Amino acid sequence: MFGCLWCITAGASSVPPIDLLLEVAHELTPRAQAVPPRAVLLDLAGLGRSWPQPMELAEALAAAARRRGLTPQVALSWSRTAALMLARERAGPTVIPAGQEAAAVAPLPLAALDLAPERLELFRRWGLRTLGDLAALPPEGLAARLGTEGPRLARLARGEDDRPLVATPAAESFACSLELDWPVDGLEPLAFLLARVLEPLCATLVARCRRAAALTLDLLLVDARHHRRTLRPAAPAAEARTWRTLLLLDLEAHPPGDAIQAITVSAEPTLARVVQFSLLDPAQPSPERLAEAMARLHEWTDGGRSGAALLVDTHRPGAFVVSTFAPGPFRPAAGALKEGEDAPRLALRAYRPPLPARVTVAAGVPAAVSASGLYGPITHCAGPWRASGDWWDAAWSREEWDVAVQGRGLFRLYRDRLSGAWFLDGELD
Amino acid sequence: MSAALKSQLEDLLKARRLQRDAPPLRGERRLSPLSSGLRALDELMGGGWPRGQVSEAHGLASSGRTGLALAGVSALTRKGALAAWVDPLDRFSPASASDAGVDLARLLWLRGPRPGGLSRALAATDVLLGSSLFDLVVLDLAGVPRADLGRLPHTTWHRLQRTVGPLPVVLLLLTDAHLAHGPGGVSLALSPGGGHWIGQGPGRLLTGLASQAQWSRRVQALRFDLQAFS
DSSP: OEEEEEEEEOTTOSSOHHHHHHHHHHHHOSOEEEETTTEEEEEOTTGGGTOSSHHHHHHHHHHHHHHTTOEEEEEEESSHHHHHHHHHHOOSOEEOOTTOHHHHHTTSBGGGGOOOHHHHHHHHHTTOOBHHHHHHSOHHHHHHHHTTHHHHHHHHHTTOOSSOOOOOOOOOOOEEEEEEEEEEOSHHHHHHHHHHHHHHHHHHHHHTTEEEEEEEEEEEETTSOEEEEEEOOSSOBOOHHHHHHHHHHHHHHSOOSSOEEEEEEEEEEEEOOOOOOOSSSOOOOOHHHHHHHHHHTHHHHGGGOSBEEEEOSSSSTTOEEEEOOOOOSOOOOTTSOOTTOOOOBOOEEEEEEEEEEEEEEETTEEEEEEETTEEEEEEEEEEEEEEEEOTTSSOEEEEEEEEEETTTEEEEEEEETTTOOEEEEEEEO | OHHHHHHHHHHHHHTTOSSTTOOOOTTOOOOSOBOOSOHHHHHHTTSSBOTTEEEEEEESTTSSHHHHHHHHHHHHHTTTOOEEEEETTOOOOHHHHHHTTOOGGGEEEEEOOOTTTHHHHHHHHHHHHHTTOOSEEEEEOTTOOHHHHHTSOTTHHHHHHHHHTTSSOEEEEEESSOOOOOTTOOEEEEEEEEEEEESSSTTOEEEEEEEEEEETTOSSOEEEEEESOO
């Protein structure tokens, strides 16, 4: 048997009526289908043991809906189509015995079928007023005039189902709370309590093939304040130990400031990550371990100062940005050095910011340099290599020289052509 | 004939010689040394930087320490492994690293300076080693004043060696002078050999830097060049 709950009004609740109806339905059966915006269809198979009489079941459904502030209309039938139409059109609980669906829906107006306006107008010109009129038409004639839709409408007009019930899954909620008998101060006792909260939460996630993309920790403090922290690691995880470590590291950096009375942890669920390992490529780092390591290095990575460097596509020498360190799947770089090209490259050890320098120029080339921690005559130099850019924004223009300072090594000097000042860019090593 | 060939292939598989740079099997302890990126230097060091040891490359300015370290990072990251560069003085140049072939997405760069100075850098190094994510951790101490290094507790390097010992990781120190290395580590002394210059007047070019690497356990030294560009 099937039932339909139709909501007339939703009271003062801010929750959409369809969600409230689903909550009511899921109290009785997991097989409930939402029919937006105001109806829910239920598969009532098996409920006869609790409510032997269908009318008692209908009244129980109505009472459950009223407890949530809804004003429902309920219909029970052996056909979902009939239950839906009757719930919408008739006030009060309605129960239709088996085999009487066609007779029950016959008096209903054609509007109960949710037809398009032009279809409704066509049927009106045909002289049809009720579902019974439509059901009485010969199916061959309907098919000839309306195609395959004709017989389908005729079946609906007789209260017959044309598709199975597709259950709407219940809204998932992953949260776990713990109220403490006495307040807790300090991270060490909190670590044990977090384990008690995280283990069942993670077990629920795993049981539903979910991972937590983010975790929100809400600590209720003794002074009634809430200390909330949300963590969102690079990859979703459902290991309690990993989340406990991440939360504790975060609380070390952002302590609650007072004793804790209650702990609530809620997870933002996401589907489990599918990973395809390769037989040929090196093993990739576990995202959970990577997240844990990055959390331990938070004082370096907070503020975006440390991570993976990314070169900026500009002519400005040495331009880069630092992004989050999150190495993805390994892909051999197309422009990588080939096997055999194993001569190491000369590297620049950059001074940040570049050191102001006093340079003596003779015959147009630097002859001596004096900067913080470095001074001496220049024995060899190569340059100048000029570059400029960003004339539309913060313009820059520089003249670079590679110089060898006697007894000190190789350095890169540059002259800012806009200001005429000299700078030591770095050491070549 | 086919049985002999099959047996030969099985022997090659067991010795993992079918693919020269085959990645290690999951769970297999990587005991092979880490390539320095320079074949001749690998031969000098007996295969490369030894894993589970603290090694150092020390030398004066422009002796090739940084270029050599980047060559090792490049060889590693191009095969998909991860490396870390702890840079308390913020001297690392991403452009130079990219020129050297480093996959920057697989290199974690910890930039200083940080409050707490060297001790924070050493703590971060400890975290990186213990995470077992990285095959090579470079601690760039070149340019750090000798006085600051002298103020570190004398047990610092013992502690780091104890941390790295059971792990298949290389900890490579870049320093101005000899600082520390593990009992099985390599202490490579680099001496600058001067720059290579071509041309005269405007348009003169610095094409490279000559360097000499000496390992105390080997009599012969290795001369090699660092190229300024390919």
